[in-house]
Amino acid sequence: MVLDIWKKISKKQVDPVYLMFGTETFLINETKQLLVDNVLDEEEKDFNFSVYDLEETPIEAALEDAETFPFMGEKRLVILQNPVFLTSEKSKGKVEHNLAKLEEYLSQPAPYSIVVFAAPYEKLDERKKVTKELKRKATVIEAKKLSEQETKAWVKERAAANGAEIDNDAIELLLTLAGTNLFMLTSEIDKLALYAGENQPISREIVDRLTSRSLEQNIFSLVDKVVHRNVESALRIYYDLLKQNEEPIKILAVITGQFRLIYQVKELARKGYGQQQIAGVLKIHPFRVKLAAGQAGAFSDEELTRIMKLLADADYQMKTGGMKKEMLIEMILFQINGRK
Known part of the structure; x- marks a missing residue:
């Protein structure tokens, strides 16, 4: 509308x-x-x-x-x-x-x-x-959050206003990497269009190369690596975040938030809620629900309960000085991955 x-x-x-x-x-x-x-x-x-x-x-x-x-x-x-x-x-x-x-x-x-x-x-x-x-x-x-389709249509129109084209695969990756905040997306699309110029479309490769990752999106990628049992890649993202001077306690909080979202999406889907309804209940963008639903399938209810307990224990130890903060998250990633 x-x-x-x-x-x-x-x-x-x-x-x-x-x-x-x-x-x-x-x-x-x-x-x-x-x-x-x-x-x-x-x-x-x-x-x-x-x-x-x-x-x-x-x-x-x-x-x-x-x-x-x-x-x-x-x-x-x-x-x-x-x-x-x-x-x-x-x-x-x-x-x-x-x-x-x-x-x-x-x-x-x-x-x-x-x-x-x-x-x-x-x-x-x-x-x-x-x-x-x-x-x-x-x-x-x-002025409410745009649906997934509306957001994708808006991305296309924003790119067109800059004299550029962007294909559907590139839009999907852009939303995954940059999130759905329209202020952030505006900045990213304007930058991508400037780079692509009038002679080439904004491709998936250009998006992957130039899009700035927020902490939340880096954590999403980290969790996605864990979902696919690729703990080495998850650790690489984690070490990169430390090099960027991100605080371990903040990283842990965002990891916990992502797993909490996965748990909530899984639970609401079991109760028969559709993605749009879940987005309304949790007050988040439908695209985030779609991504979390994709990750939820990789975990059983028992695994998610165990992971939430691990994260809660890590948060307690981090705040009480029980172990070096950086090491705690390394251990968590291995434990989530099912390794001792």
């Missing part, structure tokens, strides 16, 4: 009122920037672009701006941030809003203005009249 709206905005097909809500900050910021870039010329921004914080400014004052004719241009863009009156939360400020004025504006929006409500909240209060009216009259963008 959000990708379709972005395409329309990019073609300068804009609507008079937008409502963006959700906790995926990247989607909110990207939509704002798209509107700024496609609604206003550079010289118009000083005159026809306004941003209001509704925890500090009454809604009626912001709407007066929206009802003012644009100066030296055809459109006015007004962004209204933190409309807490759409939620069940109490405002941190002491601003009183004349919501009747908002309802009046929604019944007949100014044809020369684009008004954007940016609500960085997980949920809106659907019981409120003003929320119902705004959702009915506005173009709604739910």
